[in-house]
Amino acid sequence: MSSSSPPDWARLHHAYGRAKDVPGQLAALAGADPVARGAAVSALSSNVHHQGTRWPASAHVVPPLVMLADSPTTPDRPTVVHLLHAVALGDLSDEVLPFDPVRVFAAAERVSPSDEAAVLRVLFEDDAPDPDAVADVADAVALRWAADAYRAAERHAPSFVAWLQDPEPAVAARAAALLAWFPEAPALATALAGVGSGTGVVRASANLALAFLPGPPGSGELAALTESLASPDEAVRVSAAVALARRRPTALPDEALTALIHADDDEITGVVPGWDRSLRGHVALALQRLGL
Structure with a gap:
Protein backbone atom coordinates (compact mmCIF):
# COMPACT_ATOMS: atom_id res chain seq x y z
CA MET A 1 0.00 0.00 0.00
CA HIS A 156 3.45 6.46 10.36
CA ALA A 157 4.81 6.37 13.92
CA PRO A 158 7.40 9.09 13.09
CA SER A 159 4.48 11.46 12.46
CA PHE A 160 3.00 10.55 15.84
CA VAL A 161 6.35 11.36 17.44
CA ALA A 162 6.37 14.76 15.74
CA TRP A 163 2.88 15.48 17.06
CA LEU A 164 4.24 15.30 20.62
CA GLN A 165 5.45 18.85 20.06
CA ASP A 166 2.21 20.03 18.46
CA PRO A 167 1.01 23.42 19.74
CA GLU A 168 -2.49 22.00 20.21
CA PRO A 169 -2.39 20.18 23.56
CA ALA A 170 -5.18 17.73 22.68
CA VAL A 171 -3.25 16.60 19.60
CA ALA A 172 0.00 16.15 21.52
CA ALA A 173 -1.68 14.33 24.41
CA ARG A 174 -3.47 11.95 22.06
CA ALA A 175 -0.24 11.37 20.14
CA ALA A 176 1.50 10.29 23.34
CA ALA A 177 -1.33 7.88 24.14
CA LEU A 178 -1.23 6.48 20.61
CA LEU A 179 2.53 5.94 20.78
CA ALA A 180 2.16 3.66 23.79
CA TRP A 181 0.97 1.06 21.26
CA PHE A 182 4.04 1.48 19.02
CA PRO A 183 7.04 1.07 21.35
CA GLU A 184 9.40 0.42 18.42
CA ALA A 185 8.95 3.97 17.09
CA PRO A 186 12.42 5.51 16.57
CA ALA A 187 13.77 7.40 19.58
CA LEU A 188 10.40 7.11 21.30
CA ALA A 189 11.66 7.18 24.89
CA THR A 190 13.73 10.30 24.19
CA ALA A 191 10.78 12.02 22.49
CA LEU A 192 8.39 11.23 25.34
CA ALA A 193 10.90 12.37 27.94
CA GLY A 194 11.41 15.59 26.00
CA VAL A 195 7.80 16.69 26.17
CA GLY A 196 7.67 20.02 27.97
CA SER A 197 5.94 20.39 31.30
CA GLY A 198 4.18 23.62 30.30
CA THR A 199 0.96 21.81 29.37
CA GLY A 200 0.00 19.40 32.10
CA VAL A 201 -2.26 17.14 30.06
CA VAL A 202 0.50 16.51 27.49
CA ARG A 203 3.14 15.78 30.11
CA ALA A 204 0.73 13.47 31.95
CA SER A 205 -0.03 11.53 28.77
CA ALA A 206 3.68 11.26 27.96
CA ASN A 207 4.33 9.96 31.47
CA LEU A 208 1.68 7.28 31.05
CA ALA A 209 3.16 6.27 27.70
CA LEU A 210 6.58 5.99 29.35
CA ALA A 211 5.01 3.67 31.92
CA PHE A 212 4.46 0.99 29.28
CA LEU A 213 7.84 1.03 27.56
CA PRO A 214 9.99 -2.03 28.26
CA GLY A 215 12.81 -2.20 30.77
CA PRO A 216 14.01 0.29 33.36
CA PRO A 217 13.96 3.97 32.39
CA GLY A 218 17.06 5.53 30.89
CA SER A 219 18.66 8.63 32.35
CA GLY A 220 16.57 11.03 30.25
CA GLU A 221 13.33 9.28 31.09
CA LEU A 222 14.24 9.13 34.77
CA ALA A 223 15.05 12.84 34.83
CA ALA A 224 11.74 13.75 33.17
CA LEU A 225 9.72 11.55 35.53
CA THR A 226 11.57 12.79 38.60
CA GLU A 227 10.97 16.38 37.57
CA SER A 228 7.30 15.60 37.05
CA LEU A 229 7.00 14.42 40.65
CA ALA A 230 7.50 18.05 41.71
CA SER A 231 4.86 19.46 39.35
CA PRO A 232 1.99 21.50 40.81
CA ASP A 233 -0.30 19.61 38.41
CA GLU A 234 -1.73 16.56 40.18
CA ALA A 235 -2.17 14.56 36.97
CA VAL A 236 1.48 15.13 36.07
CA ARG A 237 2.68 14.06 39.53
CA VAL A 238 0.49 10.99 39.67
CA SER A 239 1.24 9.86 36.11
CA ALA A 240 4.97 10.14 36.81
CA ALA A 241 4.55 8.06 39.95
CA VAL A 242 2.62 5.47 37.93
CA ALA A 243 5.44 5.29 35.37
CA LEU A 244 8.13 4.92 38.00
CA ALA A 245 6.15 2.22 39.81
CA ARG A 246 5.96 0.21 36.59
CA ARG A 247 9.48 0.80 35.33
CA ARG A 248 11.45 1.11 38.59
CA PRO A 249 9.43 -0.65 41.31
CA THR A 250 12.41 -1.68 43.43
CA ALA A 251 13.89 1.84 43.54
CA LEU A 252 10.76 3.95 43.81
CA PRO A 253 11.34 7.47 45.19
CA ASP A 254 9.43 8.31 48.35
CA GLU A 255 7.74 11.17 46.50
CA ALA A 256 6.32 8.73 43.98
CA LEU A 257 4.93 6.38 46.61
CA THR A 258 3.43 9.33 48.47
CA ALA A 259 1.76 10.58 45.27
CA LEU A 260 0.25 7.16 44.60
CA ILE A 261 -1.04 6.67 48.14
CA HIS A 262 -2.54 10.17 48.29
CA ALA A 263 -4.15 9.70 44.88
CA ASP A 264 -5.65 6.41 46.06
CA ASP A 265 -6.86 7.88 49.35
CA ASP A 266 -8.32 10.97 47.65
CA GLU A 267 -9.94 8.83 44.93
CA ILE A 268 -8.45 10.96 42.18
CA THR A 269 -10.74 11.28 39.17
CA GLY A 270 -10.37 12.19 35.54
CA VAL A 271 -9.11 10.67 32.30
CA VAL A 272 -6.08 11.82 30.32
CA PRO A 273 -7.04 12.39 26.64
CA GLY A 274 -6.32 9.33 24.52
CA TRP A 275 -6.44 6.89 27.43
CA ASP A 276 -9.30 4.52 28.25
CA ARG A 277 -8.41 3.77 31.84
CA SER A 278 -9.04 6.57 34.34
CA LEU A 279 -6.13 8.06 36.22
CA ARG A 280 -7.39 6.30 39.31
CA GLY A 281 -7.28 3.05 37.37
CA HIS A 282 -3.64 3.67 36.52
CA VAL A 283 -2.95 4.33 40.20
CA ALA A 284 -4.60 1.03 41.17
CA LEU A 285 -2.47 -0.79 38.61
CA ALA A 286 0.70 0.84 39.94
CA LEU A 287 -0.11 -0.06 43.53
CA GLN A 288 -0.79 -3.62 42.45
CA ARG A 289 2.58 -3.67 40.73
CA LEU A 290 4.13 -2.64 44.05
CA GLY A 291 2.24 -5.34 45.93
CA LEU A 292 0.18 -2.80 47.86
Whole structure:
Protein backbone atom coordinates (compact mmCIF):
# COMPACT_ATOMS: atom_id res chain seq x y z
CA MET A 1 0.00 0.00 0.00
CA SER A 2 1.43 3.37 -0.99
CA SER A 3 0.58 6.71 0.56
CA SER A 4 1.62 8.49 -2.68
CA SER A 5 -1.13 7.04 -4.88
CA PRO A 6 -4.76 6.76 -3.76
CA PRO A 7 -6.26 3.29 -3.55
CA ASP A 8 -9.06 2.13 -5.81
CA TRP A 9 -11.77 2.61 -3.21
CA ALA A 10 -14.39 0.96 -5.41
CA ARG A 11 -12.47 -2.31 -5.16
CA LEU A 12 -12.19 -2.17 -1.37
CA HIS A 13 -14.83 -3.13 1.17
CA HIS A 14 -15.89 -1.59 4.43
CA ALA A 15 -18.64 -2.69 6.80
CA TYR A 16 -21.43 -1.81 4.35
CA GLY A 17 -19.97 -2.83 1.02
CA ARG A 18 -17.76 -1.05 -1.48
CA ALA A 19 -15.80 1.89 -0.07
CA LYS A 20 -16.70 4.36 -2.83
CA ASP A 21 -18.04 6.81 -0.26
CA VAL A 22 -14.83 7.00 1.78
CA PRO A 23 -13.01 9.66 -0.31
CA GLY A 24 -15.89 12.09 0.12
CA GLN A 25 -15.95 11.47 3.85
CA LEU A 26 -12.21 12.06 4.13
CA ALA A 27 -12.54 15.26 2.10
CA ALA A 28 -15.31 16.48 4.41
CA LEU A 29 -12.96 16.21 7.40
CA ALA A 30 -10.91 19.04 5.89
CA GLY A 31 -13.94 21.21 5.13
CA ALA A 32 -15.21 24.30 6.90
CA ASP A 33 -18.69 22.96 7.65
CA PRO A 34 -18.74 21.51 11.19
CA VAL A 35 -21.98 19.61 10.52
CA ALA A 36 -20.45 17.92 7.49
CA ARG A 37 -17.31 17.11 9.46
CA GLY A 38 -19.33 15.54 12.24
CA ALA A 39 -21.28 13.47 9.75
CA ALA A 40 -18.03 12.35 8.10
CA VAL A 41 -16.54 11.27 11.42
CA SER A 42 -19.69 9.29 12.23
CA ALA A 43 -19.79 7.68 8.79
CA LEU A 44 -16.10 6.76 8.76
CA SER A 45 -16.32 5.36 12.27
CA SER A 46 -19.19 3.15 11.22
CA ASN A 47 -17.65 2.17 7.88
CA VAL A 48 -14.07 1.27 8.76
CA HIS A 49 -14.28 0.81 12.54
CA HIS A 50 -17.65 -0.84 12.87
CA GLN A 51 -18.01 -1.91 16.52
CA GLY A 52 -14.25 -2.35 16.64
CA THR A 53 -14.01 -4.48 13.50
CA ARG A 54 -11.66 -3.35 10.74
CA TRP A 55 -12.17 -4.09 7.05
CA PRO A 56 -10.02 -4.15 3.90
CA ALA A 57 -10.56 -0.39 3.47
CA SER A 58 -9.49 0.40 7.04
CA ALA A 59 -5.73 0.23 6.53
CA HIS A 60 -6.03 2.48 3.48
CA VAL A 61 -7.79 5.16 5.54
CA VAL A 62 -4.75 5.52 7.80
CA PRO A 63 -2.45 7.52 5.45
CA PRO A 64 -5.05 10.19 4.58
CA LEU A 65 -5.97 10.56 8.25
CA VAL A 66 -2.29 11.09 9.07
CA MET A 67 -2.05 13.68 6.31
CA LEU A 68 -5.07 15.50 7.71
CA ALA A 69 -3.62 15.49 11.23
CA ASP A 70 -0.27 16.69 9.88
CA SER A 71 -1.84 19.76 8.31
CA PRO A 72 -2.30 22.74 10.65
CA THR A 73 -5.20 23.93 8.46
CA THR A 74 -7.31 20.84 9.19
CA PRO A 75 -10.18 21.76 11.53
CA ASP A 76 -10.64 19.78 14.74
CA ARG A 77 -7.40 17.84 14.45
CA PRO A 78 -7.83 16.13 17.87
CA THR A 79 -10.92 14.41 16.49
CA VAL A 80 -8.93 13.25 13.45
CA VAL A 81 -6.25 11.78 15.73
CA HIS A 82 -8.94 10.14 17.84
CA LEU A 83 -10.43 8.59 14.70
CA LEU A 84 -6.98 7.44 13.60
CA HIS A 85 -6.49 5.77 16.99
CA ALA A 86 -9.80 3.92 16.57
CA VAL A 87 -8.99 2.75 13.04
CA ALA A 88 -5.50 1.60 14.02
CA LEU A 89 -6.48 -0.20 17.22
CA GLY A 90 -10.17 -1.02 17.03
CA ASP A 91 -11.69 -1.61 20.44
CA LEU A 92 -8.42 -2.57 22.13
CA SER A 93 -8.30 -0.97 25.58
CA ASP A 94 -5.13 0.34 27.19
CA GLU A 95 -5.79 -2.29 29.85
CA VAL A 96 -3.93 -4.72 27.54
CA LEU A 97 -0.77 -2.59 27.40
CA PRO A 98 2.08 -3.29 26.94
CA PHE A 99 1.05 -4.52 23.50
CA ASP A 100 2.69 -7.38 21.65
CA PRO A 101 1.51 -7.26 18.03
CA VAL A 102 3.42 -10.39 17.03
CA ARG A 103 1.53 -12.45 19.60
CA VAL A 104 -1.84 -10.76 19.15
CA PHE A 105 -1.81 -11.00 15.36
CA ALA A 106 -0.18 -14.43 15.07
CA ALA A 107 -3.32 -16.13 13.78
CA ALA A 108 -3.62 -13.54 11.00
CA GLU A 109 -0.44 -14.83 9.40
CA ARG A 110 -2.16 -17.99 8.17
CA VAL A 111 -4.84 -16.07 6.22
CA SER A 112 -4.59 -16.42 2.45
CA PRO A 113 -6.06 -14.12 -0.22
CA SER A 114 -8.55 -16.86 -1.04
CA ASP A 115 -9.72 -16.93 2.60
CA GLU A 116 -10.31 -13.19 2.52
CA ALA A 117 -12.10 -13.41 -0.82
CA ALA A 118 -14.35 -16.18 0.49
CA VAL A 119 -15.37 -14.15 3.53
CA LEU A 120 -16.09 -11.05 1.44
CA ARG A 121 -18.12 -13.12 -1.01
CA VAL A 122 -20.28 -14.53 1.77
CA LEU A 123 -20.74 -11.11 3.36
CA PHE A 124 -21.45 -9.03 0.30
CA GLU A 125 -21.98 -11.02 -2.90
CA ASP A 126 -23.77 -14.32 -2.39
CA ASP A 127 -27.54 -14.23 -2.91
CA ALA A 128 -27.94 -17.01 -0.35
CA PRO A 129 -24.90 -16.60 1.89
CA ASP A 130 -23.73 -19.54 3.96
CA PRO A 131 -21.74 -18.20 6.95
CA ASP A 132 -20.86 -21.74 7.99
CA ALA A 133 -18.81 -22.08 4.81
CA VAL A 134 -16.24 -19.59 6.16
CA ALA A 135 -16.71 -20.14 9.89
CA ASP A 136 -13.26 -21.69 10.24
CA VAL A 137 -11.45 -18.67 8.79
CA ALA A 138 -13.74 -15.69 9.49
CA ASP A 139 -12.13 -14.72 12.79
CA ALA A 140 -8.64 -15.00 11.39
CA VAL A 141 -9.61 -12.88 8.37
CA ALA A 142 -11.01 -10.18 10.66
CA LEU A 143 -7.77 -10.34 12.62
CA ARG A 144 -5.87 -9.94 9.33
CA TRP A 145 -7.73 -6.71 8.62
CA ALA A 146 -6.99 -5.52 12.16
CA ALA A 147 -3.30 -6.35 11.73
CA ASP A 148 -3.20 -4.50 8.41
CA ALA A 149 -4.67 -1.38 10.01
CA TYR A 150 -2.23 -1.59 12.92
CA ARG A 151 0.77 -2.05 10.62
CA ALA A 152 -0.40 0.84 8.43
CA ALA A 153 -0.40 3.08 11.50
CA GLU A 154 2.94 1.71 12.64
CA ARG A 155 4.53 2.93 9.41
CA HIS A 156 3.45 6.46 10.36
CA ALA A 157 4.81 6.37 13.92
CA PRO A 158 7.40 9.09 13.09
CA SER A 159 4.48 11.46 12.46
CA PHE A 160 3.00 10.55 15.84
CA VAL A 161 6.35 11.36 17.44
CA ALA A 162 6.37 14.76 15.74
CA TRP A 163 2.88 15.48 17.06
CA LEU A 164 4.24 15.30 20.62
CA GLN A 165 5.45 18.85 20.06
CA ASP A 166 2.21 20.03 18.46
CA PRO A 167 1.01 23.42 19.74
CA GLU A 168 -2.49 22.00 20.21
CA PRO A 169 -2.39 20.18 23.56
CA ALA A 170 -5.18 17.73 22.68
CA VAL A 171 -3.25 16.60 19.60
CA ALA A 172 0.00 16.15 21.52
CA ALA A 173 -1.68 14.33 24.41
CA ARG A 174 -3.47 11.95 22.06
CA ALA A 175 -0.24 11.37 20.14
CA ALA A 176 1.50 10.29 23.34
CA ALA A 177 -1.33 7.88 24.14
CA LEU A 178 -1.23 6.48 20.61
CA LEU A 179 2.53 5.94 20.78
CA ALA A 180 2.16 3.66 23.79
CA TRP A 181 0.97 1.06 21.26
CA PHE A 182 4.04 1.48 19.02
CA PRO A 183 7.04 1.07 21.35
CA GLU A 184 9.40 0.42 18.42
CA ALA A 185 8.95 3.97 17.09
CA PRO A 186 12.42 5.51 16.57
CA ALA A 187 13.77 7.40 19.58
CA LEU A 188 10.40 7.11 21.30
CA ALA A 189 11.66 7.18 24.89
CA THR A 190 13.73 10.30 24.19
CA ALA A 191 10.78 12.02 22.49
CA LEU A 192 8.39 11.23 25.34
CA ALA A 193 10.90 12.37 27.94
CA GLY A 194 11.41 15.59 26.00
CA VAL A 195 7.80 16.69 26.17
CA GLY A 196 7.67 20.02 27.97
CA SER A 197 5.94 20.39 31.30
CA GLY A 198 4.18 23.62 30.30
CA THR A 199 0.96 21.81 29.37
CA GLY A 200 0.00 19.40 32.10
CA VAL A 201 -2.26 17.14 30.06
CA VAL A 202 0.50 16.51 27.49
CA ARG A 203 3.14 15.78 30.11
CA ALA A 204 0.73 13.47 31.95
CA SER A 205 -0.03 11.53 28.77
CA ALA A 206 3.68 11.26 27.96
CA ASN A 207 4.33 9.96 31.47
CA LEU A 208 1.68 7.28 31.05
CA ALA A 209 3.16 6.27 27.70
CA LEU A 210 6.58 5.99 29.35
CA ALA A 211 5.01 3.67 31.92
CA PHE A 212 4.46 0.99 29.28
CA LEU A 213 7.84 1.03 27.56
CA PRO A 214 9.99 -2.03 28.26
CA GLY A 215 12.81 -2.20 30.77
CA PRO A 216 14.01 0.29 33.36
CA PRO A 217 13.96 3.97 32.39
CA GLY A 218 17.06 5.53 30.89
CA SER A 219 18.66 8.63 32.35
CA GLY A 220 16.57 11.03 30.25
CA GLU A 221 13.33 9.28 31.09
CA LEU A 222 14.24 9.13 34.77
CA ALA A 223 15.05 12.84 34.83
CA ALA A 224 11.74 13.75 33.17
CA LEU A 225 9.72 11.55 35.53
CA THR A 226 11.57 12.79 38.60
CA GLU A 227 10.97 16.38 37.57
CA SER A 228 7.30 15.60 37.05
CA LEU A 229 7.00 14.42 40.65
CA ALA A 230 7.50 18.05 41.71
CA SER A 231 4.86 19.46 39.35
CA PRO A 232 1.99 21.50 40.81
CA ASP A 233 -0.30 19.61 38.41
CA GLU A 234 -1.73 16.56 40.18
CA ALA A 235 -2.17 14.56 36.97
CA VAL A 236 1.48 15.13 36.07
CA ARG A 237 2.68 14.06 39.53
CA VAL A 238 0.49 10.99 39.67
CA SER A 239 1.24 9.86 36.11
CA ALA A 240 4.97 10.14 36.81
CA ALA A 241 4.55 8.06 39.95
CA VAL A 242 2.62 5.47 37.93
CA ALA A 243 5.44 5.29 35.37
CA LEU A 244 8.13 4.92 38.00
CA ALA A 245 6.15 2.22 39.81
CA ARG A 246 5.96 0.21 36.59
CA ARG A 247 9.48 0.80 35.33
CA ARG A 248 11.45 1.11 38.59
CA PRO A 249 9.43 -0.65 41.31
CA THR A 250 12.41 -1.68 43.43
CA ALA A 251 13.89 1.84 43.54
CA LEU A 252 10.76 3.95 43.81
CA PRO A 253 11.34 7.47 45.19
CA ASP A 254 9.43 8.31 48.35
CA GLU A 255 7.74 11.17 46.50
CA ALA A 256 6.32 8.73 43.98
CA LEU A 257 4.93 6.38 46.61
CA THR A 258 3.43 9.33 48.47
CA ALA A 259 1.76 10.58 45.27
CA LEU A 260 0.25 7.16 44.60
CA ILE A 261 -1.04 6.67 48.14
CA HIS A 262 -2.54 10.17 48.29
CA ALA A 263 -4.15 9.70 44.88
CA ASP A 264 -5.65 6.41 46.06
CA ASP A 265 -6.86 7.88 49.35
CA ASP A 266 -8.32 10.97 47.65
CA GLU A 267 -9.94 8.83 44.93
CA ILE A 268 -8.45 10.96 42.18
CA THR A 269 -10.74 11.28 39.17
CA GLY A 270 -10.37 12.19 35.54
CA VAL A 271 -9.11 10.67 32.30
CA VAL A 272 -6.08 11.82 30.32
CA PRO A 273 -7.04 12.39 26.64
CA GLY A 274 -6.32 9.33 24.52
CA TRP A 275 -6.44 6.89 27.43
CA ASP A 276 -9.30 4.52 28.25
CA ARG A 277 -8.41 3.77 31.84
CA SER A 278 -9.04 6.57 34.34
CA LEU A 279 -6.13 8.06 36.22
CA ARG A 280 -7.39 6.30 39.31
CA GLY A 281 -7.28 3.05 37.37
CA HIS A 282 -3.64 3.67 36.52
CA VAL A 283 -2.95 4.33 40.20
CA ALA A 284 -4.60 1.03 41.17
CA LEU A 285 -2.47 -0.79 38.61
CA ALA A 286 0.70 0.84 39.94
CA LEU A 287 -0.11 -0.06 43.53
CA GLN A 288 -0.79 -3.62 42.45
CA ARG A 289 2.58 -3.67 40.73
CA LEU A 290 4.13 -2.64 44.05
CA GLY A 291 2.24 -5.34 45.93
CA LEU A 292 0.18 -2.80 47.86
